Amino acid sequence: MQFSLSEKKFYRILSIALAFVMLFALINVNSIPAQAKDNKKIVILYFSATGTTKAVAKKIKKNTNGKLIEVKAADAYTSADIDWTDDNSRVTKEHNSASSPAKSSVRPKIKNLSAIKKAVEKADVVYIGYPIWWGTAAWPVNGFITANNFTGKTVIPFCTSSSSGIGESGELLAKEAGTGNWLEGERFQSGASEDDVKDWVEGLDL
Numbered sequence: 148m149q150f151s152l153s154e155k156k157f158y159r160i161l162s163i164a165l166a167f168v169m170l171f172a173l174i175n176v177n178s179i180p181a182q183a184k185d186n187k188k189i190v191i192l193y194f195s196a197t198g199t200t201k202a203v204a205k206k207i208k209k210n211t212n213g214k215l216i217e218v219k220a221a222d223a224y225t226s227a228d229i230d231w232t233d234d235n236s237r238v239t240k241e242h243n244s245a246s247s248p249a250k251s252s253v254r255p256k257i258k259n260l261s262a263i264k265k266a267v268e269k270a271d272v273v274y275i276g277y278p279i280w281w282g283t284a285a286w287p288v289n290g291f292i293t294a295n296n297f298t299g300k301t302v303i304p305f306c307t308s309s310s311s312g313i314g315e316s317g318e319l320l321a322k323e324a325g326t327g328n329w330l331e332g333e334r335f336q337s338g339a340s341e342d343d344v345k346d347w348v349e350g351l352d353l
């Protein structure tokens with residue numbers, strides 16, 4: 148069969164394009180995390196006042212391909228608000244007003260609650276991240292936990308702190324939520340490495 152010059156050019160471009168498509172597909176297959184292969188829908192919800200928990204949440208996303216959603220307080224916490232060494236700061240006052248160890252009575256309104264609810268409804272696995280505030284989960288988490296139905300879903304708490312462990316924070320949230328299959332959570336220190344997070348996610352074996 149005789150090809151004209153323009154046909155030859157066309158087929159050359161087509162074969163280069165196909166080679167690129169195949170290369171791209173190959174790269175993507177290799178980067179699909181194990182969990183995504185099972186078609187499990189994963190959502191990673193996190194509240195973070197100063198970025199530490201956010202950094203861990205982003206690493207979880209990288210290792211799960213889950214949907215990352217920041218939990219935003221309608222009345223955002225400024226750096227003055229979260230000065231826990233100041234007796235008159237917002238968090239100190241909220242902390243002092245709390246009536247239970249879970250601080251569940253402190254329930255800041257959540258700006259993006261409907262987006263969170265929609266994502267949770269569709270998910271099979273829900274990671275929930277927060278900084279430790281006075282030994283328990285930062286209270287913006289209280290602001291959405293009871294508004295969601297976690298029935299049939301696996302829920303995994305994770306946190307960051309200066310020195311405290313995750314303590315009872317996960318159990319208290321599970322109690323508060325009342326639904327869901329809550330796994331034992333994990334505490335990460337500031338600057339947790341890619342490998343720390345990857346090893347933990349893989350160890351969950353979901």
Ligand SMILES: Cc1cc2nc3c(=O)[nH]c(=O)nc-3n(C[C@H](O)[C@H](O)[C@H](O)COP(=O)(O)O)c2cc1C
Nearest residue numbers: 195196197198199200278281282307308309310311
């Ligand atoms: C109001 C408040 C209370 C805190 N309480 C504790 C605590 O009880 N134990 C601890 O180890 N760290 C405590 N910290 C430190 C934070 O848990 C830590 O800096 C965390 O990694 C911050 O996460 P973020 O950057 O995602 O907000 C507290 C911080 C704040 C702002």
